Amino acid sequence: MSKVLMKGNEAIGAAAIKAGCKYFFGYPITPQNELPEYMSRELPKVDGVFLQAESEIAAINMVYGAAGAGARVMTSSSSPGIALKQEGISYTAGAELPCVIVNIVRGGPGLGGIQPAQSDYYQATRGGGNGDYRHIVYAPASIQEAVDLVMEAFDVADYYRNPVIVLGDGMIGQMMEPVEFKEPVKRELPPKDWATVGTKGERKPNVINSLYIDPKALEDHVIKLEQKYAKMKENEVRYEEYNLEDAEVVIVAYGTTSRIAKNAIAKCTEEGIKVGLIRPITLWPFPDAAFDKITDKTKAILTVEMSTGQMIDDVKIAINGRKPVYFYGRTGGMVPTPNAILEEIKKIVGGDK
Structure with a gap:
């Protein structure tokens, strides 16, 4: 077709x-x-x-x-x-x-x-x-x-x-x-x-x-x-997992923000930082089970949204305190950029946050 x-x-x-x-x-x-x-x-x-x-x-x-x-x-x-x-x-x-x-x-x-x-x-x-x-x-x-x-x-x-x-x-x-x-x-x-x-x-x-x-x-x-x-x-739970196995940081993002996140992950790879992605496809039911696949190699979770941070609550519930959860977002019609996400990840792996 x-x-x-x-x-x-x-x-x-x-x-x-x-x-x-x-x-x-x-x-x-x-x-x-x-x-x-x-x-x-x-x-x-x-x-x-x-x-x-x-x-x-x-x-x-x-x-x-x-x-x-x-x-x-x-x-x-x-x-x-x-x-x-x-x-x-x-x-x-x-x-x-x-x-x-x-x-x-x-x-x-x-x-x-x-x-x-x-x-x-x-x-x-x-x-x-x-x-x-x-x-x-x-x-x-x-x-x-x-x-x-x-x-x-x-x-x-x-x-x-x-x-x-x-x-x-x-x-x-x-x-x-x-x-x-x-x-x-x-x-x-x-x-x-x-x-x-x-x-x-x-x-x-x-x-x-x-x-x-x-x-x-x-x-x-x-x-x-x-x-x-x-x-x-x-x-009915649906999600995508991407590069989770060796990830130092796991991004959680949905919709077109997840596509921007994948571009940020490519930039991280160029700089030697291993980053993965969990992309919820169903926001409800939320894919809690996806977070069980995060390994001990992961230092932190970064939630990225075009909001002031609404999904972060569900991410924190799903990870249940096993990893620290950070947030980066733009709102009001502003769109996150891959470079901005990259900088946030550098702060996390560098311990600046």
């Missing part, structure tokens, strides 16, 4: 349609605008529906409705737009509705700026909605990986009856790379016999709801959800 050069946002839209997405509800915000624009043009060609809602809040509730009817549905936005969707995301998780939510992250807080950032890590992995709920969070590092993960995300959402978030920094949405639309590995999915598709007089009506007046009934529901999240932790 030949590759095609595409902008990230458009490639994500194409991947969603190939995965069987038939409905998209959203509202424009930079830097993800090309995605809904693409869907508005291409979905009608496959008998799908694109609708620009009057707000992000309306869009996520339309997603709730389409998902409740058993449709494959997606929404996308950027940082403050996702913040507005958080109540609806909590509702979809509580009602066990599968959907895919794409966040092309921009700088914040507030309206912030339109440049790339990774400062929605807390929002994605901890959730801004209410209650005990979780969702898988994918963090692609390339346009090809974004395509692959979006296609997989629809099956994963259907398999667990749960929203899935694809978290891409602004560069993932805006840069162009050659991509190939491969057939994803298909899962054996359960039937959507819970969907509100009409009874045809053959059964009792299905009810889609996240409201439980009886506290014991709600506790039972939340425990059931927690058991589902435990299965996600067991089966």
